[in-house]
Amino acid sequence: QVQLVESGGGLVKPGASLRLTCAASGFRFSAYSMNWVRQAPGEGLEWVSTISKDGENKYYPESLEGRFTISRDNAGNTVTLHITDLKFEDTARYYCTYGPAETQPRSRGTQVTVSA
Numbered sequence: 001q002v003q004l005v006e007s008g009g010g011l012v013k014p015g016a017s018l019r020l021t022c023a024a025s026g027f028r029f030s031a032y033s034m035n036w037v038r039q040a041p042g043e044g045l046e047w048v049s050t051i052s053k054d055g056e057n058k059y060y061p062e063s064l065e066g067r068f069t070i071s072r073d074n075a076g077n078t079v080t081l082h083i084t085d086l087k088f089e090d091t092a093r094y095y096c097t098y099g100p101a102e103t104q105p106r107s108r109g110t111q112v113t114v115s116a
Helices: none
Strands: 003-007 010-012 018-025 034-039 045-051 068-073 078-083 092-098 110-114
Touching (some): 003 092, 018 034, 018 110, 034 068, 045 068
Antiparallel strands (some): 018 078, 034 045, 068 078
């Protein structure tokens, strides 16, 4: 069955960097675009990034462009989100999804907490 397992979150100080990884299995990874979304405490889901099937095209909301970088490894069935200069408002649970960007996450996610 489909499995998406996120890792790499943690408790960090403002200005730090993190690399989140999603390991995918149970579907043909290279046939789907992949997304990262996040949910802050008490908030709805926020789209963070999308990468095309071949990794050539990457998309971010304007508000996050510059600090977030998405990449993928189709041989290893992983998608990565590199976040730099972390801010308090980046505190959220981060999830990966596949297919359309509006797909609801069904995995556990990984928690990122930015605190001084």
